[in-house]
Amino acid sequence: MAKTPAQRAAKHGTAATPSTVPVINNSTRRTPQKAQGNVNLFLIASSVASLFLFAYFHLLTLNQMKDLSGGLAMPQSFVFGFDMAHVEALRLAMDADALGQLNYVGKTAGTLFPLLxxxxxxxxxxxxxxxxxxxxxxxVLPLAFAAISLWANAAVDSMMAAQKLDPGAVTLASGLVTASWMLLIATLLAIGLALFLGRKKKVTPAAS
Structure with missing residues (x-):
């Protein structure tokens, strides 16, 4: 007849009792240092990707689009907005293929950059x-930047593709493009402030 665990412990001592304490693998614990390291890796990768997308969209592709518009700049390139005359000249200079390319670039790199x-x-x-x-x-600043940038791209596409140019559409698109540039600058300043506060937070405990 099999003995119970209590009977075996009484006869052979506590060493015969199976251990019920679970073995903890400390190597799998996620320490705060590991978590911060993962965040830092993400920030490095996403910062590089954001810089690449900005350069690809604003510095490379939109500049190359000038070859399809007789040297006229694309609406998204104007930091302080554009006027009716420029849009009219741009629409006359660009054919359907050029407008389609502008639309495609706005929906790809022009969408990925503000989101990332x-x-x-x-x-x-x-x-x-x-x-x-x-x-x-x-x-609020990066969220507003992403929303306004996507809206600006849609407004520019609608303005350029319209059969008849509407002054209200030009004003809206121009204002949205300008707002997106201002929010981009404000977001960069917010990032700078955040990095300053984060560095100050790390230095203060070390000094004390």
Whole structure:
């Protein structure tokens, strides 16, 4: 007849009792250092990708589109907006294929850049700004930049593809493009502030 664990322990001592304490593998624990390291790797990769997409969209592709428009700049390139005369000249200079290429570039690189840049900025602010009210205030900038940039691209496409040019559509597209550039600059300043606060937070405990 099989003995119970208590009977075996009484006869052979506690050494005969099977151990019920689970073995913990400390090597699989996610330490704060590992978590921060993963965040830093993501930020490095996303920052490089954002810079590449910005250069590809604004510095390379939109500049190359001038070859299809008789040297006229694309609407997204104007930091301070554009006027009716420029859009009319641009529409006359660009054929259907050129307009289709502008539309394609806006829907690919013109969409990927603001989304990836906004995600990078949100993560960078979250990992460096401890105060919640300030963090939320800074988060507004990249979120607004992404939304306005996508809206600006759609407004430019609609303006360029319209059968008859509408002054209201030109004003809207121009204002959105200008707002997207201003929000891009404001987001970069927010990132700079976040990095400053994060560096200050790391230096202060070491000094004390």
């Amino acid at each position: 840049f906004a995600i990078t900025a949100l993560t960078m602010i979250a990992s460096n700004v401890a105060k919640r009210p300030l963090r939320w205030a800074l988060w």
